[in-house]
Amino acid sequence: MARDYYKTLGVEPEASQESIKKAYRRMAFRYHPDRNPEDPEAAEKFKAASEAYDVLGDEEKRRIYDRYGEEGLKGAGRHDFRSADDIFETFSDIFGGGGIFGDFFGRNSNSGNRRKGRSLRVNVEVSLEDVETGSQKNITLKKKDICTDCDGEGAAPGTEPATCSYCRGYGQVEQRQGFFAMRTTCPRCGGKGTIIKSPCTVCGGEGLVNKKSEVQVEVPVGVESGTRLKMPGKGEPDPETGVRGDLYCDITVKEHPLFLRRGPDLVCNLPLPYSLAALGGTAEVPTLNSDSVEADVPKGTRNGDVLRLKGLGMPDMRTGKKGDLLIKTFIEVPQKLTRRQEELLRELSEIEGTHISPEREGFLNKLKEYVKTH
Ligand SMILES: [Zn+2]
Ligand SMILES: [Zn+2]
Structure with a gap:
């Protein structure tokens, strides 16, 4: 489908280069991604205006377009914009220092683009207790920061x-190939537009130095191991633009000596004496972050039975709703007996010899069957 670049920019076909530039400035300002974050419609308009300006803002391309339409522009060195940064980079040299974006958004006058510094990634270990309540963790990380000796310029102070x-100083150079012009990043300065003759001795001309810095990480309630938290603008700055990259915190929840997390629930293994399991009663059960509670142990609790304590589990990351605490019983066989214990157990043993328990009865029946058939 043929596009009308004049309509896109809202200018007449006779418009001067100056008014085309003005029209693009206006649209770029209105639909700029910085002012319309996460607005796909604005992003589309920004891109369309930039494509139109790529053609109409260039007298040669405009002439071809006027004569042959969009078809004629094939191979005419049009830019294929893949990102907003592509657009900033492409038009930074057309407007020179302090161009359209520099004016509005305080961008560096030489590059005019929004180049961000490096993003960083750190591992953050948190305890299960931290996760239950949510907490703040201070982490120290080594990252590069603007060199204060040269203010990030990279040139020795005084130079x-x-x-x-x-x-x-444009950072880009124009190469003519017959009729057409192509712009490429300047091979000498790498697109910076400047050359440092005497580099800053502190940062070696990089404009950045290693620094230790402390970052406070908000640990969300209910966060799970493997969650990646993004902290925008907490990465390293770009020495030219000062725009910082992001910091990604990968959360690891440490193992707890008593509790195992299973989805929203916590599981705790609780040893119980045989007598308590058989007779029933109460057992003291630990909880996370608060005092222990008394759990009812029903009469006849078996090894491995699970007692469920509602609402004493972990909060859900999204809803905050708490899971349960699951007490998995473990009937302990005593390894050492007092004389009195031994007396009682021997007495019990005699009774068990005459009164056969249901499980044992089942087993004995199976054993009888087995002996008969073999
Ligand atoms: Zn250069
Ligand atoms: Zn420096």
């Missing part, structure tokens, strides 16, 4: 970065 003579 200035010199304008690159190859690209005359």
Whole structure:
């Protein structure tokens, strides 16, 4: 489908280069991604306006477009914009220093783009107790920061970065191939537009130095191991633009000596004496972050039976609703007996010899069957 670039920019076909530039400035300002975050419609309009300006803002491409339409532009060095950064980079040199984006958004006058610094990733270990209540963790990380000696410029104090003579400070160079012009990043200054003759001795000209810094991480209630938290703007700055990358915190929940997390529930193994399991009663059960509670042990509790204590589990990350505490019983056989215990158990044993329990009765029946058939 043929697109009308004049309509896209809202200008007449006779419009001067100056008014085309103005129209694009206006649209770029209105639909700029910084002002319309997560608005796909604005992003589309920003891209469409940029594509239109790529053609109409260039007298040669415009001439071809006027004569042959969009078809004629094939191979005419049009930009294929894949991201907003592509757009900033492409038009930064057309407007030179302090161009359309520099004016509005305080971008660096040489690059005009939004280059961000490096993003970082750290592992953050938290305890199960931290997760139940949510907490703040201070982590120390080594990251690069703007060199205060040269303010990130990379030039030794008292000296200035010199304008690159190859690209005359534009950071890009134009290569003519017959009729058409192509722009590429300046090979001498790497697109910076400047050359540092005497580098800052502290940062070696990089503009960044290693620093230790402390970051406070908010541990969300109910967070699970493997969750990645994004902290925007907590990464390293770009020395030119000052725009910081992000910090990604990968959460690991440490193993707890008493509790195992199973979805929203906590599981705790609780040893019980045989007599308590048989007679029933109460057992003291530990909880996370608060005092222990008394749990009812029903008469006849078997080894491995699970007692459920409602609402004493973990909060859900999204709803905050708490799971349960599951007490898995473990009937302990005593390894050492007092004389009195032994007396009682022997007495019990005699009774068990005459009164056969249901499980044992079942077993004995199976054994009889087995002996008969073999
Ligand atoms: Zn250069
Ligand atoms: Zn420095």
